Amino acid sequence: MLELKYIKRDLIFKFPAGTSRGIMLKKPSWFFVLKDDDHIGKISTGECGLLPKLSFDDKPGYEKKLKEIIDRVNLYQSLDIDLNIKDFPSIRFGIEMLKKDYLSKEEKILFDSEFTRGNLSIPINGLIWMGEKQFMFEQVKEKINDGWKCIKMKIGAIDFEEELSLLKYIRKQFSKNDIELRVDANGAFTPANALEKLKILSDYDLHSIEQPIKQGQILEMAKLCELSPLPVGLDEELIGINDEKQKKYLLESIRPQYIILKPGLTGGWKASEEWIDIAKSLGIGYWVTSALESNIGLNAIAQWTVTLGKDIVHGLGTGQLYTNNFDSPLYVSKGFLSYDPDKKWETF
Numbered sequence: 001m002l003e004l005k006y007i008k009r010d011l012i013f014k015f016p017a018g019t020s021r022g023i024m025l026k027k028p029s030w031f032f033v034l035k036d037d038d039h040i041g042k043i044s045t046g047e048c049g050l051l052p053k054l055s056f057d058d059k060p061g062y063e064k065k066l067k068e069i070i071d072r073v074n075l076y077q078s079l080d081i082d083l084n085i086k087d088f089p090s091i092r093f094g095i096e097m098l099k100k101d102y103l104s105k106e107e108k109i110l111f112d113s114e115f116t117r118g119n120l121s122i123p124i125n126g127l128i129w130m131g132e133k134q135f136m137f138e139q140v141k142e143k144i145n146d147g148w149k150c151i152k153m154k155i156g157a158i159d160f161e162e163e164l165s166l167l168k169y170i171r172k173q174f175s176k177n178d179i180e181l182r183v184d185a186n187g188a189f190t191p192a193n194a195l196e197k198l199k200i201l202s203d204y205d206l207h208s209i210e211q212p213i214k215q216g217q218i219l220e221m222a223k224l225c226e227l228s229p230l231p232v233g234l235d236e237e238l239i240g241i242n243d244e245k246q247k248k249y250l251l252e253s254i255r256p257q258y259i260i261l262k263p264g265l266t267g268g269w270k271a272s273e274e275w276i277d278i279a280k281s282l283g284i285g286y287w288v289t290s291a292l293e294s295n296i297g298l299n300a301i302a303q304w305t306v307t308l309g310k311d312i313v314h315g316l317g318t319g320q321l322y323t324n325n326f327d328s329p330l331y332v333s334k335g336f337l338s339y340d341p342d343k344k345w346e347t348f
Contacts, residue, residue: 001037004073006030006048006066007348011294011322017129027051027292030066032098033348034079042107043347046098047297048090049264056240056265057088065091086242093268097300108296108328108345111303121336122302123313125152125182133162140170147334150180150207150313156188160197167204176205180313187214187236194224202229210260211235222254233258235289238275239265248278259284260315262291269304276308289315295328302330302337 010026017024027049034044048066052058069083069091079099085091100110114120126143128136128151136153143151151170155163170181181204189197189212198212208231213220215237225232234256241247251259259279261272272288279286288305290298302316316337327346329339 002073002077002079003035003037004070005033006070007033008063009294009324011292012324013321014323015129016131017321029294029297030063030094031296031348032069032094034098034102036102044098044102044104045296045348046094046096046101047264047293047300048094049291049293049297050090051265051291054236054239054265055090057090062088062091069095089239089242089267089271090264092271093264093297093300096268096270097297100300108299109303110300111307113303113306115306116303116339116341118339118341120306121338122305122316123150123335124316124332124337125150125180125313126335127315127317128153128166130154130157133158133166136166137169140166144170144174144179148179149335150182152182152184152315154186155183156185164200164204167201167206171204176207180207181205182207182210184210184235185212187211189213191217191220191224194220195227198224198228198230198232206230208233208258211237215239218250218253221256225254225256231257233260235260235262242267242271244274244278247275251275251278251282251284255282256284259286261286261288263288263301263304264291264293264297285312286310287312287314290317292321294322295326295330299328299330302339 008028008030010028012026013024030048032046036042050058065088072081072083073079079102083095085095101108104110109116115122126148128139170179183201183206191213194212198209201209210233212224212232238259241250259275261275263269263272266272266275276286288301290301298316305314317332320332329341329343331338331340
C-alpha cells in the first residue's frame with residue numbers, strides 16, 4: 001500500500017542572502033514523502049522548491065494543490081495518474097523526482113553514473129552574494145583562496161561603481177585564463193541603461209551576464225543580445241513558459257548566447273530538455289543551475305546534469321547555504337560538486 005504525504009520545511013540561510021529583489025533569510029520547500037508497505041524501510045522523496053516572488057507557481061492555492069495530489073495518489077494507489085499540475089512547475093519537478101526515487105534500486109540514486117559512484121565531479125561556480133562591499137569582497141577573497149576557478153557575482157543591488165571595483169580587484173590578480181567571471185543582474189538594469197553598462201562590464205573579460213533586464217521585454221532583450229559586447233544568458237525569462245512552441249518562439253525572437261536552466265522553475269527534467277533541444281538547434285549554449293533547493297533537490301539536479309555530458313561550469317553549489325539542510329553524500333571542494341557513495345542520507 002502506498003502512503004503519500006507532504007512536509008513543509010523552511011530552509012534557513014547561514015547569512016542574509018542578498019539579491020536585486022531583496023534579502024532572503026529563509027526559503028520554503030515542500031517535500032513529498034512516499035512509503036510503500038511492499039518495500040519496508042524505503043522512503044522516496046521529491047522536493048517542490050518554490051522561490052517566493054519568482055516561481056511561476058508562487059500563487060494562492062499552492063498547498064491546496066499539494067493536498068489534492070496527496071488525496072488522489074492515496075486513493076488510486078498510483079503515481080501514474082493525471083495530477084493536473086501543468087501550471088505548477090515546482091510541483092511537476094517534485095513529482096518527477098519522487099517517481100524516479102521510487103523506482104530507484106539504491107537510495108537516492110536517480111541516475112546511476114560515474115558521479116554517483118564517486119569517480120566524477122561536476123565543475124561549479126562559486127556564488128558571490130549581494131551585500132555591503134566589504135561582505136562581497138570577503139566572499140571573493142575566500143573563493144579565490146579556496147581554489148575556485150569560476151566565480152559568479154550577483155550585481156545590481158549596491159552602487160554600480162562599487163561592483164566594478166570588485167571586478168577590477170579580481171582581474172588585477174587573475175586573468176580570464178585563471179578565473180572565469182560570470183555576473184547575474186537578476187533583471188536589475190533598465191532597457192535605457194543596460195547596453196551602456198554591458199559595454200563597461202565587458203572591459204573585465206567576463207564570461208557572460210544573466211538576465212540584464214527584467215523578463216517579458218522581448219524586443220528590448222533581443223536588441224541587447226544583438227548589440228552587447230558581452231554574452232547574454234536568459235534565466236528568469238524562461239519561467240512560466242510551458243508550451244514547446246512558445247519556447248521556440250522566445251529563443252528564435254531573442255537569440256541569446258546562453259540559457260540558464262533551473263529545473264525547479266522550468267518544470268523538471270523533461271521540460272528542461274525541451275529547452276536544451278531548441279537551444280541546440282539555434283546554436284545557443286546552456287548550463288544548469290539549482291534554484292536554492294535543499295540537498296534532496298540538488299542531488300536530483302546534479303545527477304541529471306551529468307547525463308547531459310555538457311563540458312561547462314554549472315551553478316550547483318547552493319546546497320551549502322543552509323543551517324538545517326539534509327545530511328547527504330554531496331560535498332563541494334575547490335569548485336567541484338562531488339558525491340561520496342559511502343556516506344548515508346538523512347531522511348524524514
